[in-house]
Amino acid sequence: MPETTERENRHVQGLDALELQPARGKDDRNIAQVAGRIWSATWPKLAAIAIVLLSWQAVVWSGWRSEFVFPGPDKVLPTLFNEVTTPEFWTAVQVTMQRAFAGFALALVVGVLIGLAVSRFRPLRSAIGSLITGLQTMPSIVWFPFAMLLYGITESAIMFVIVLGAAPSIAGGLTSGIDYVNPSLLRAGQVMGLRGIQHYTLLIVPAALPMFVSGLKQGWAFAWRSLMAGELLVIINQQNSIGWALSQARQLNDAERLLSYIIIVLVIGIVIDVFFNWADRALRRRWGVSQD
Template sequence: MTTEPRKDTEDLAPAVNRELAGLDALELTVRSRRNPIARLWSAAWPVLAAVGIALALWQLVVLSGWKESWVLPGPADVLPELWNSVTSGSFWGAVGLTMQRAVIGFAVSVLVGTVLGLAVSRFGVLRRAFGSLITGLQTMPSIAWFPLAILLFQLSESAILFVVVLGAAPSIANGLIAGVDYLPPILLRAGKVMGLRGLSQYRHLILPASLPAFVAGLKQGWAFAWRSLMAGELLVQIGTTSSVGRLLSDSRELSDTAAMISVMLVILVIGIVIDQLFGLADRTLRNRWGLNAAD
């Protein structure tokens, strides 16, 4: 009496698996048949339209006469200045120094934020002791740390790194804490049943399952790190070294508004490019987890 239903279930399982495999193959085929040029255009035209609208609004403000042209130059004055900047070697040397500082500061922030987030999320005593403090540090303006940083490290790279880490690490830690908090308890129990303990549990279960929230925390941490770095380069100018923040400060002191706005555009473009890289990582993660619907 009990063998027949079990046999029917066993016979039904391969058929269900074949049907699901067929649906997956159909979805992949539909995606692969899409013209690459059409995909590129569908991704590019909203960006191009947004840039065109922004330039048009900018030009309209200039034409309105709200401010003199030397105070607020239009795109016709700024874009040639931007072209002259990006075609000079000294400009790329400044960008290189800024990106070097950004990568080092963000890497240290990821290390500190990950260790802090894992410790606080898994130990209740640390959560009660430091949970609110981490959130408070996250909401604190980065520029408020610079007087202390300059007193501790003088006008040095360490002062900039200090503020970048304090600005980014709390956001990364909070992202990881949120990811761990939303792990299903049954998943943790299953990991223990499978023998995952200690570091192996973090490596093979907790960190992979927390990746979506962790990536969101990394993205927010980068935003805080980038803002902290720009503030640092404006306030902490080391010798004759040239950076993006230094170029911005020099153009302001020389009242060269066109050059100043061109540097601001470079800062904006770098931020957009990094955001796209984080978006690519997020889409890759979603594809791996099967969360992206067909276009």
């Protein structure tokens, strides 16, 4: 009897092991697939960075400009790492990003209100539709003399230009999204009795989201450019910011520090762009139009 019981236990353990092996194999395959996707998304970016660094260094070696004016990555990258470790750097980033998000939030409110109004009232679109397009094409730096005349050398001058730069793109993206809403959805909303605010919050705006996100992405690009121009032109009591650091490096002829902060501006722009791309892919998957 003991031998029989022992054989039965071994048999049960063997069955358990057979049941666990497929599960473990499936987990291993899932991990491998995730790792493969991460690598396929990462290696092109790493290759692009390597190509840029090699090209940059090759230009420096060519003697096109003196290394005092145009230093190579072997000098700029250590300066960049030193800047990142200082408290002043993070204070500058904090000030700049607070301005960026505050200005973009204001532009978002203004852009959404204008976009909804233009899409709702046809005469208004005929009146100011071309004006919105014209505002998108204007360089934001053109507005700064007028902004400083209105508000002086203050935060309000920077916010004013950010809103003028970003709001038209946001309004245009929302208007275009509403124009391409499927008419069958509009008829379905009427049958369901959607009226007033619910008509927009439950039907129009969700249906227009894919193109609206594109407008937000473009609006952020204009807001970021406007902010950088503003911080270079509107120096508020020498308040530490990325633009102020760029201006100081230029005045001191410190090319290594200047290029370091240019890289920082580029990296922040790329990070925000990655976020908008992620939001765009998520919306496309939800709408069933993604190829992923």
